[in-house]
Amino acid sequence: xxxxxxxxxxxxxxxxxxxxxxxxxxxxxxxxxxxxxxxxxxxxxxxxxxxxxxxxxxxxxxxxxxxxxxxxxxxxxxxxxxxxxxxxxxxxx
Amino acid sequence: xxxxxxxxxxxxxxxxxxxxxxxxxxxxxxxxxxxxxxxxxxxxxxxxxxxxxxxxxxxxxxxxxxxxxxxxxxxxxxxxxxxxxxxxxxxxxxxxxxxxxxxxxxxxxxxxxxxxxxxxxxxxxxxxxxxxxxxxxxxxxxxxxxxxxxxxxxxxxxxxxxxxxxxxxxxxxxxxxxxxxxxxxxxxxxxxxxxxxxxxxxxxxxxxxxxxxxxxxxxxxxxxxxxxxxxxxxxxxxxxxxxxxxxxxxxxxxxxxxxxxxxxxxxxxxxxxxxxxxxxxxxxxxxxxxxxxxxxxxxxxxxxxxxxxxxxxxxxxxxxxxxxxxxxxxxxxxxxxxxxxxxxxxxxxxxxx
Numbered sequence: 001x002x003x004x005x006x007x008x009x010x011x012x013x014x015x016x017x018x019x020x021x022x023x024x025x026x027x028x029x030x031x032x033x034x035x036x037x038x039x040x041x042x043x044x045x046x047x048x049x050x051x052x053x054x055x056x057x058x059x060x061x062x063x064x065x066x067x068x069x070x071x072x073x074x075x076x077x078x079x080x081x082x083x084x085x086x087x088x089x090x091x092x093x
Numbered sequence: 094x095x096x097x098x099x100x101x102x103x104x105x106x107x108x109x110x111x112x113x114x115x116x117x118x119x120x121x122x123x124x125x126x127x128x129x130x131x132x133x134x135x136x137x138x139x140x141x142x143x144x145x146x147x148x149x150x151x152x153x154x155x156x157x158x159x160x161x162x163x164x165x166x167x168x169x170x171x172x173x174x175x176x177x178x179x180x181x182x183x184x185x186x187x188x189x190x191x192x193x194x195x196x197x198x199x200x201x202x203x204x205x206x207x208x209x210x211x212x213x214x215x216x217x218x219x220x221x222x223x224x225x226x227x228x229x230x231x232x233x234x235x236x237x238x239x240x241x242x243x244x245x246x247x248x249x250x251x252x253x254x255x256x257x258x259x260x261x262x263x264x265x266x267x268x269x270x271x272x273x274x275x276x277x278x279x280x281x282x283x284x285x286x287x288x289x290x291x292x293x294x295x296x297x298x299x300x301x302x303x304x305x306x307x308x309x310x311x312x313x314x315x316x317x318x319x320x321x322x323x324x325x326x327x328x329x330x331x332x333x334x335x336x337x338x339x340x341x342x343x344x345x346x347x348x349x350x351x352x353x354x355x356x357x358x359x360x361x362x363x364x365x366x367x368x369x370x371x372x373x374x375x376x377x378x379x380x381x382x383x384x385x386x387x388x389x390x391x392x393x394x395x396x397x398x399x400x401x402x403x404x405x406x407x408x409x410x411x412x413x414x415x416x417x418x419x420x421x422x423x424x425x426x427x428x429x430x431x432x433x434x435x436x437x438x439x440x441x442x443x444x445x446x
Contacts, residue, residue: 001105002102002103002104002105003102003103003104003105003106003108003109003126003128004100004101004102004103004128004129005100005101005103005109005112005113005126005127005128006096006098006099006100006101006127006128006129006132006164007098007099007100007101007164008098008113008118008127008161008164008165008168008242008246008247009118009161009246009247009249010155010156010157010161010246010247010248010249011098011099012155012156014153014154014155015154039384068192068195068425069425070192070194070195070196070198070199070422070425071192071195071425072152
């Protein structure tokens with residue numbers, strides 16, 4: 001005798017995000033870094049920011065830190081992102 | 094009642110096991126095949142439509158429906174009468190302050206602890222006695238497992254997928270406890286967190302593993318509680334310094350001493366709030382001196398407030414043992430208490446820490 005069983009997964013895929021438009025050049029741009037707030041992110045992002053300014057002509061680097069490393073970025077950071085040309089985010093465990 | 098999930102035809106029980114294991118739909122243990130009849134029985138018991146939305150996981154924008162929660166509850170071994178507890182636990186987990194995505198995806202592997210209060214405990218046979226916190230009875234074992242299976246399957250919280258835990262703990266198989274309300278003079282946890290007297294409730298907390306402690310050599314309440322405070326301080330030193338909710342499980346032997354001396358749960362919370370605290374400079378003692386910096390004299394409490402102490406009367410009748418269950422990363426998540434009831438659209442009471 002066969003058994004009919006049900007799929008336990010959500011089946012509905014989460015909404016797909018769309019990649020942001022790529023920059024043609026970094027020269028003269030404002031680049032934001034959003035850190036999760038962990039110790040390791042601080043030095044790494046600072047170093048990357050310096051490289052972008054000195055080697056790639058980035059005009060301005062902005063560093064922001066999330067208030068909770070396991071939650072989405074705070075609203076004021078997301079709002080501020082709109083004035084940046086690109087944003088780099090990641091974890092620094 | 095029309096179910097919406099995709100159905101599979103399998104030859105027998107063993108084939109069903111292989112289907113679920115091979116698709117990554119289990120916790121590694123055998124599951125009860127979720128047939129249409131078993132799933133409908135759960136939904137009918139709770140008076141819920143299959144597509145009723147229990148809540149939304151907002152980070153990945155995933156709706157959690159009653160049907161999917163029921164399928165996973167059946168797989169975990171739940172009976173229909175267990176299902177309302179599972180639903181309420183999900184309602185709690187999907188409250189914003191619980192931070193379900195963060196807590197279940199974190200490298201700092203924690204599990205969802207479920208604490209049951211009220212008359213439903215006796216109706217479903219949930220015991221708060223011998224071997225509490227670990228397969229003390231069918232109800233708590235299955236309900237706790239249903240939460241984990243649901244996370245795996247509904248929110249993709251699989252190891253290496255959304256679940257990025259460096260280390261887990263055994264509570265990630267099942268982590269559920271019922272309070273022994275009949276054998277205590279203390280106010281039940283649910284009631285102390287705003288649930289009306291006589292109404293069943295469930296409290297969920299993103300929790301680390303239980304740390305057992307022992308003190309059989311005193312009748313002084315302060316000395317007994319100092320042992321609990323010492324465990325909290327130890328956790329602050331070697332795990333997270335931040336304060337949040339802490340579960341304190343007090344079995345009968347130690348509980349009787351505290352109750353006889355007139356200590357209430359609120360008294361215990363106040364005592365532990367005062368005693369369980371460390372200075373940041375203590376991190377230097379345990380190898381974390383690099384992040385003490387100029388804040389060495391800053392004081393950190395294990396509880397972010399006295400009322401964040403979740404005292405639970407549970408455990409076997411003999412033995413001077415107790416347990417402290419630390420939160421995942423202090424105050425970054427909050428324990429949530431919700432009432433258990435078939436009606437989820439009528440504005441249930443809720444209370445958060």
